[in-house]
Amino acid sequence: MPVESADELEEILASETIAVVGCSRTPGKAAHDVPKYLLDHGYDVIPVNPHADEIFGRQAADSLAAVEDEIDVVCVFRPSEEVAGIVDAALARDDVDVIWTQQGIRDDQAAARAEAEGRRVVQNRCMKVQHRRLVA
Known part of the structure; x- marks a missing residue:
């Protein structure tokens, strides 16, 4: 079951x-502005x-596999049809x-697969909105 409680969201944050994944160079796009907000609030x-x-x-x-640093959270800004492949890369x-x-x-099947592998999943929620609501 995807994470929905405020306490668990706050813990993840x-x-x-x-x-x-899908971070954009274009200011004004959510895929640019949300990660920029997170960067400005101390996240790596x-x-x-x-x-x-x-x-x-x-x-x-170029991909999750190419990231050399350790990753706590994979934040997805790609269409729902691409989530399954991103989940596979994260599970690797x-x-x-x-x-x-x-x-x-959202992709409920991919989310269930990730949860079966012991990963927590948040779907269909803006990380910036949740940070402002619970942390900032």
Whole structure:
């Protein structure tokens, strides 16, 4: 069952390193503004975008597999149809504790697979909105 309680969301928001799959270089897009907000609020944001060399002055990884740092949370800004493959990539790593899909993005089967592997899942929620509501 995906995470919904405020206490559990707050616990997840205490994580440090967030890999943002689908992070955008374009200001004004949620996939840019939300990770920028998280970066500005002290998170270590790792942009994952195969079409960018760098975002926010940070090197962008081509994929989750290419990220050398440890990842606490994978934040997904890709269409729902791509979530299953992103979950597979996250499950291939031992360090990912949480998979978080942004507002409007969900894949219940992929979420169930991640939960069966011991990962926590947040679906269809904006990380920035939840941070403002519970932490800021």
